[in-house]
Amino acid sequence: MTRFSANLGFLWQDRPLPDAIRAAKAAGFDAVECHWPYATAPGEVVAALAETGLPILGLNTRRGDIEAGENGLSALVGREDEARAAIDEALAYAAHVKAANVHVMAGFAQGQAAHRRFVAALRYACDQEAKRGISILIEPLNHYDAPGYFLATTDQAAEIIAEVGAPNLKLMFDCYHVQLMEGDLTHRLERLRPIIGHIQFAGVPDRGPPDAGEVSYAHVFKAIERLGYKAPLGAEYKPGGPTDDTLAWMAAYRP
Structure with a gap:
């Protein structure tokens, strides 16, 4: 049976x-995940997870200067210390709440220098993760929502994962972003299955309800099930109103 994670971002x-x-527990979700939980004390999250029995699948590194429009630091040349601090912070928070994954955000950058910076940051994150049992994720973002974001396609992500060469570095396959940039979802899921660490959808x-x-x-979820992927799939959509009014899809896709 397909299981679902509520993205509380x-x-x-x-x-x-x-x-x-x-609320996610009451709605029938099997797990939760979030974007940037840092304004909430991790102990409060731990208490809510213990109360509900839900696992937390992941969280993101900080974006950087939000007012300046930044969306990650790890590919930004000259911001190495801040990027490493963001990774350290995310890993520490994830360890406290027992999150399975940390998404290391690349940011808006282009070129070979940015590529080298991102690879170095990921190697650092993977080395630190080995001490904690947390997987590192990277996620391509589409150029409509995030023009200029360093990581844009699954092929680029696969090349970076191969270059870093760490078994704990995986792809976050967001069906929404992949469909907008590349399409061919089910074939890509099949081809990339060995390096996928988490799947999201909208x-x-x-980017509304699925x-x-x-x-x-319905077709995509069946294809994922045939691939033997068992982890909850991340519902990362914008509800456009009260979340509880948008959940009819879950019963339809989980008979």
């Missing part, structure tokens, strides 16, 4: 993170 944003975890092209738009998620 988008879902139940009208309440504090611990209460959002409780309706395309509006029961509308150009992607047949």
Whole structure:
């Protein structure tokens, strides 16, 4: 049976993170994940997870200067110390709440110097992760929502994963971003399955609930199940209103 994780970066944003975890449990989700939980004391998250029995699948490194529009630091030349500090912070928080994964965000950058910087940052993160049992994820973002983001395609991500050469570095395969940039979701999922560490989804092209738009998620979820992928799939969509009013898809896709 397909299982689902609530991405609390988008879902139940009208309440504090611990209460959002409780809402996810009440709605029938099997796990939770988040973007940037740092404003919430990790002990509060641990308490909510213990109360609900939900695992937390992942969180992101900080974006950097949000007012300046930054969206990650690890590929930015000259920001190495800040990038390493963001990785350290994310790994420490993840270890405290027992999150399975940390997504290391690349940021807006281009060129070979940025590539070398990102690879070096990932090698550092993977070395640190080996002490904690946390996987490192990288995620291609589409150029409509994140123009200029360093990591844009699954092929680029696969090349970087091979270059870093660490078994704990995996691909976050977000069906929404991949469909907008590359399409051919089920064949890409099959080809990339050995390096996939987490799968997310949302309706395309509006990033709304997955029961509308150009992607047949009933078909995609069955394909993922055939590949033997057992972990909960991350619902990372923008509800456009009260989250509880947008959850009919879950019963439909999980008979």
